[in-house]
Amino acid sequence: MKEGTVVVAETERLVIRALSAQDVPVLAVALADPSVMRYSLRGVLSEAQTAEFIEWCIGLYRERGYGPWALVEKDSEALAGFCGLSPELIEGTEEVQVGxxxxxxxWGRGLAAEAVAEVLVLGFQQFALPVIAAIVEPEHTASVRVLEKSGFKSFERKRFHGRNVRIYRQWPACAAPASHNGSCDPTGFPAGALESADQVGRSVDMELRSAPFGGAL
Incomplete structure (x- = not known):
């Protein structure tokens, strides 16, 4: 690890650290890959756009203490991607989402789930967040599996920039929202508003708006 690197946390196989301008060339390769950005509202990013994204992340670190962080594989010391927390406007209310x-x-090695699990711990324990959201298109089955492995069980169906999405939420006191049966509902949602992941739910025709590099990335 380079001198001066800000390490946020470690897992069995990953170092979670702050992104920096030095990460632009490597991260730009990933974010220019159509397979990586298939479900991104922004589509593939240029190197200049990747640099803007990293600047936005650094700004979040300064303002909030958190943001999307770099994931570095311990064995290879290679930058694998990013995972972290960012603000998102959901129905006019700012929430914090994991992305x-x-x-x-x-891919295919469980690294995303490993990273998300650690980021949730940081969000709830270090930053005392009351709830963390996750936005995913249901067709993105690999990402749905990652979220559900990480404890996201219940969701709402909504429209997000013209796309059908699931909005998952997780709480520190109710880490598995699938258990919500009316007895544990810290969100104030009407009874039955949350769907468990194994239910077929109703669609809610509601547009959501994202932060500059929030769910849109």
Missing amino acids: YRLAPQF
Whole structure:
């Protein structure tokens, strides 16, 4: 690890650290890959756009203490992608969401779930967040599996920039929202508004708006 690197946390196989301008060339390769950005509202990014994204992340670190962080594989010391927390406007209310992107050579090994699990711990324990959201298109089955492995069980169906998405939420006191049966509902949602992941839910025709590099990335 380079001198001066700000390490946020470690897992069995990953170092989670702050992104920096030095990460632009490597991260730009991943974010220019159509397979990585298939479900991104922004589509593939140029190197200049990747630099803007990293600047936005650094700004979040300064303002909030958190943001999307770099994921570095311990064995290879290679930058695998990013995972972290960022603000998102959901129905006019700012929430904090978890998001991630990994380069294809790091897929299929459980690294995303490992990273998300650690980021949730940081969000709830270090930053005392009351709730963390996750936005995913249901067709993105690999990402749905990652979220559900990480404890996201219940969701709402909504429209996000013209796309059908699931909005998952997780709470520190109710880490598995699938258990919500009316007895544990810290969100104030009407009873039955949350769907468990194994239910077929109703669609809600509601547009959501994202932060500059929030769910849109």
